[in-house]
Amino acid sequence: MLAPGNRNGPQDFPVTDQGEPLRIDGRIVAGLLLLTVIAYLPGFSCGFIWDDDAHVVNSRPVVSPDGLAAIWLEPGSVPQYYPLTHSSFWLEYRIWGENPLGYHAINILLHAVSVLVLWRVLVGLGLPGAWLAAALFAVHPVHAESVVWISERKNTLSGLFALASTWAWFCWWRSEPGAGRRCWWLSGLLFVGALLSKTVTVTVPAAWLVICWWRGGRIGRRECLGALPMLLLTVPAGLMTIWTEQNHIGAGHLDLGLSSFDRLLVAGRALWFYAGKLFWPGDLVFIYPKWSIDSNLFVQWLYPLGAVMAFAVLWWQRSRLGRGPLAAVLLFAGTLSPALGFIDIYPMQFSFVADHFQYLASIPLLACASWLVTTGWHASRGSLLVLVLAGMTFVRCGVFHDTGTLWRDTVAKNPRSPLALTSLGNQLGETGLHELAERRHRQAIDIDPRFPDAWVNLAVELQNQGRGDEAFRVANAAVELAPWLPRARVNLALGLAERERYDEAVRQLEAAVAGDKRFVMAWFQLARIELLRDNETGYQRAxxxxxxLNPRLAGEFSPSHAPQDRPSP
Known part of the structure; x- marks a missing residue:
């Protein structure tokens, strides 16, 4: 049996001494921190984009001083049940308020600290070029989406907890049997923090076992028992996330039309896509084109078959190549597994892939690449690679400067994205470019006539242009298309109220709040219309x-004054 301090198997690529040195090289620490901050310098001047408002400034639990209870105890009160992530927003709102600078600074800081922890993990595992792997993770442009998008705090926070948990678990693993209990308990506590930040980290304990196999050639009883409690925690966490996606995010209303065979095609293609973006990070897009999946086309089966063949070749050649390359691709695929299409998640209605899905999954391939560079090339070439990637990240950050810049870039690179088109239409409408805004919404509908958001946004735009009859017809079409969408029903209710069809308007609003009991604007409009039709009981209830939900908005009402109509946001 391998001793705890010598778990290096004979069939492995070269590693350094596994005993993690107590001394930390301050130059490497300073260099990694400085490199990360410089690469993400434009991120400090970025604003709120897309759903950032829903996560921060328009999130009632976040802005409310007593909102922590709702964040932790009321699933559905925030977009996803990631209570630690939303608690961080709650705390920061007390400090920064609606200034995006602070939120961006914390995201960048979390990423920078994760880089340092990753470096220590890889040093502890004896990987040559650990500093290079950490540097590649720090500045790879595919991670700009995770770091500069405030809503992806769930990635940077859960990533830090996951890496810190991994460091503590391997401190326990390297210790003599019976020792290192504090490290094990610390690892468990940190892993819970990762799950409460984003449950995509459910794959982390399984990753530990793969790493143990890489380093020691076997997975023993001690390793299994050491990971088992964390593995058990992943079950309720994963079920909670699936329930939230189905009931509060909107995945339950998705009809992706994918058979089991189709999902295999998506997964196989996604693996190659993500690996390709790591090794050639060109043409990064916020919303990638959605693939047309057809299991009857043999050419599409080449993706999953190629992935299976890659695993098989690495398995058969492990005596010559070592276990490292196989472990790297197993870790890569396993960490990506929650986002490979086997489970419906809300973003898949727009695209099957996204850069932020591979934030942690990128690490094993980057580590493998750093080993190849360190052992096969001159070290200066690795440094040059880091500088090139840092420059690309610096440029990529500018895309996230504001909502308009983001959607213009996305439409330029993916002109057939209904989401990007209608979102750009919203931004154009807000700046007074109504003709262009309407054109973008109609383009989105032409591309995907069953995309309800485009119909809802077009109705709002037409109403803002004073074309009430057209807006009313479009709002009707939106409800027929997506009766489960509260925003669609609120817009239709506004049109009905404008025509003094108050009873019908109330029925639409009742359906809206039944679908989302925390939809403030629906309750606002319901109170207004109940007041207009002199229904004191309904008014008081609303x-x-x-x-x-929103005491300030409720204060605008009085029996003698009905607030003016407001379009649904």
Missing amino acids: TEQLRR
Whole structure:
């Protein structure tokens, strides 16, 4: 049996001494921190984009001083049940308020600290070129989406917890049997933090076992028992996330039309896509074109078959290549598994892939690449590679400067994205370019006539142009297309109220709040219309709920004054 301090198997690529040195090289620490900050310097001047408002400034639990209870105890009160992530927003809102600078600074700081922890993990595992792997992770442009998009705090926070948990677990693993219990308990605590930040980290304990096999050639009883409690924690966490996606995010209403065979095609193609973006990070897009999947086309089966063949070749050649390359691709695929299409998640209606899905999954391939560079090339070439990637990240950050810049870049690179087109239409409408805004919404509908958001946004735009009859017809079409979408029903209710069809408007609003009990604007409009039709009971019920959700908005009502119509956001 291998001793704890010598778990290096004979069939492995070269490693350095596994005993993790107590001394930390301050030059490497300073260099990695400085490199990360410089690469992400434009991120400090970025604003809120896309759903950042929903996660921060428009999130009632975040802005409310007593919102922590809702974040932790009321699933659905925030977009996803990641209570630690939303608690960080709650805390920061007390400090920064609606200034995006602070949120971006914390995201960049979390990423920088994760880089340092990753370096220590790889040093502890004896990987040659650990500093280079950490540097590649720090500045790879595919990670700009995770670091500069405030909503992806769930990636940077869960990533830090996951890496810190991994460091503690391997400190326990390297210790003599019976020792290192504090490290094991610390690892468990940090892993819980990762799950409460983003449950995509459910794959981390399985990753530990793969690493143990890489380093020692076997997975023994001690390793299994050491990972088992964390593996058990992943079950309720994963089920909770699936339930939230189905009931509060919108995945339950998705009809992706994918058979089991189709999902295999998506997974196989996604693996090659993500690996390709790591080794050639050109043409990065916020919303990638959505692939047309057809299991009857043999050429599409080449992706999953190629992936299986790659695993098989690495397995058969492990005596010559070592276990490292196989372990790297197993870790890569395993960490990506929650986002490979086997489970429906909301973003898949727009694209099957996204850069932020491979934030942690990129690490094993980057580590493998750093080993190849360090052992096969001159070290200066590795440094040059880091500088090139840092420059690409610096440029990529500019895309996330503001909502308009983001959607213009996305439409330029993916002109057939309905989401990007209608989102750009919203931004154009806000700046007064109504003709262009309407054109973008109609383009989105032409591309995907069943995309309800485009119909809802077009109705709002037409109403803003004073074309009420057209807006009313479009709002009707939106509800027929997506009766489960509260925003669609609110817009239709506004049109009905404008025509003094108050009873019908109330029915639409009742359906809206039944679908989303925390939809503030639906309660606002319900209170307004109940007041207009002199229904004191309905008015009191709506304002009571509104006071719980948004006391400021509830304060605008009085029996003698009905607020003016407001388009649904």
